[in-house]
Amino acid sequence: MRRLIKLRLEDGRLPRGPVAEVLDGAGNGQPCDACGAILAKDQKAVCGIVVEDWRSLRLHIDCFQVWDLERVEHCE
Numbered sequence: 001m002r003r004l005i006k007l008r009l010e011d012g013r014l015p016r017g018p019v020a021e022v023l024d025g026a027g028n029g030q031p032c033d034a035c036g037a038i039l040a041k042d043q044k045a046v047c048g049i050v051v052e053d054w055r056s057l058r059l060h061i062d063c064f065q066v067w068d069l070e071r072v073e074h075c076e
């Protein structure tokens with residue numbers, strides 16, 4: 001999963017920039033923006049808005065944490 005998130009950071013599908021309005025939410029049956037697995041409606045998710053282009057993101061909580069870590073590493 002970590003590798004996939006790294007790849008998506010590299011190809012720009014996941015932003016490196018800041019995310020606004022990060023909220024705890026639930027899945028909506030759409031794929032997770034990090035791992036691509038479906039976020040089921042009974043699963044907890046993290047939602048946010050990418051400041052760069054106002055895209056909305058929805059990720060598993062675990063994916064969000066990995067992305068957050070990888071993102072920081074990328075910046076250094």
Ligand SMILES: [Zn+2]
Nearest residue numbers: 032035060063
């Ligand atoms: Zn995920």
